[in-house]
Amino acid sequence: MIEIPTRDGVADAYFTHPADSAPHPGVLFYMDAFGVRPHLKAMADRLAEAGYAVLVPNVFYRSGHTPVLDLPEFIDTSQRTELFDQIGPMMRELTPERAVDDAEAYLAWLAERPEVADGPVGVTGYCMGARLSLRTAGAYPDRVAAAAGFHGGGLATDAPDSPHLVAEHVTAELYFGHADQDHSLPPEQIERLNAALTEAGVRFRAEVYEGARHGYTQADTSSYNADAAERHWKELLALLERTLPQA
Numbered sequence: 001m002i003e004i005p006t007r008d009g010v011a012d013a014y015f016t017h018p019a020d021s022a023p024h025p026g027v028l029f030y031m032d033a034f035g036v037r038p039h040l041k042a043m044a045d046r047l048a049e050a051g052y053a054v055l056v057p058n059v060f061y062r063s064g065h066t067p068v069l070d071l072p073e074f075i076d077t078s079q080r081t082e083l084f085d086q087i088g089p090m091m092r093e094l095t096p097e098r099a100v101d102d103a104e105a106y107l108a109w110l111a112e113r114p115e116v117a118d119g120p121v122g123v124t125g126y127c128m129g130a131r132l133s134l135r136t137a138g139a140y141p142d143r144v145a146a147a148a149g150f151h152g153g154g155l156a157t158d159a160p161d162s163p164h165l166v167a168e169h170v171t172a173e174l175y176f177g178h179a180d181q182d183h184s185l186p187p188e189q190i191e192r193l194n195a196a197l198t199e200a201g202v203r204f205r206a207e208v209y210e211g212a213r214h215g216y217t218q219a220d221t222s223s224y225n226a227d228a229a230e231r232h233w234k235e236l237l238a239l240l241e242r243t244l245p246q247a
Helices: 037-050 081-091 096-112 128-139 163-169 187-199 228-245
Strands: 002-006 007-018 026-030 053-056 121-125 144-150 175-180 203-209
Touching: 002 096, 002 121, 002 175, 007 037, 007 096, 026 037, 026 096, 026 128, 037 053, 053 096, 081 203, 096 128, 121 128, 128 144, 144 228, 163 187, 175 187, 175 228, 187 203, 203 228
Parallel strands: 026 053, 026 121, 121 144, 144 175, 175 203
Antiparallel strands: 002 007, 007 053
């Protein structure tokens, strides 16, 4: 665990990288709403084993350092009302403007690290982190070569600051692995997102993972779907390999 100065304070984060002295391509890994915890660290470690230097910031740092939430070892997402009573205010506190400011700090920290290769980075995000991934690609196109989002919600709403509205600024290659029948990302939002990216000329691919519920990558929750999670790994690693050449 490390600390990163931001405009609003200090963000704690998990940093993992291959166990050698060589610099490796950087990946900014955005958490889901349940926060930085052993499962997310294990996911980041898997990326590090594939040859990447991975940063997982606690994007709720304004509410406290990790662990921000008192989580059970296994999260039953059908019984999460009490958790989301705590999470909701933290999500609202992380406004688009604050998210973009924080992303600048995260990217700057990666750029200064000897473990991270020079050049643009990749970004991946889960649940609410998918929105952060897209926003980061739009705000810092010269610093992001690839961005992915998995079981993201609210990617293309009617709001004037909806994430999909950054499409015209994106130069990275994008990939989205949407959950099936996800109330937080209904078909009309998927269509709106695809239309915006297509109109902007963004290189992207978006797929709905049939039968996979929102949160399908998260093995410490009841939403986990092993087949969909492995499909996500295949697509994410292929995206990073295409866009972030290893030294």
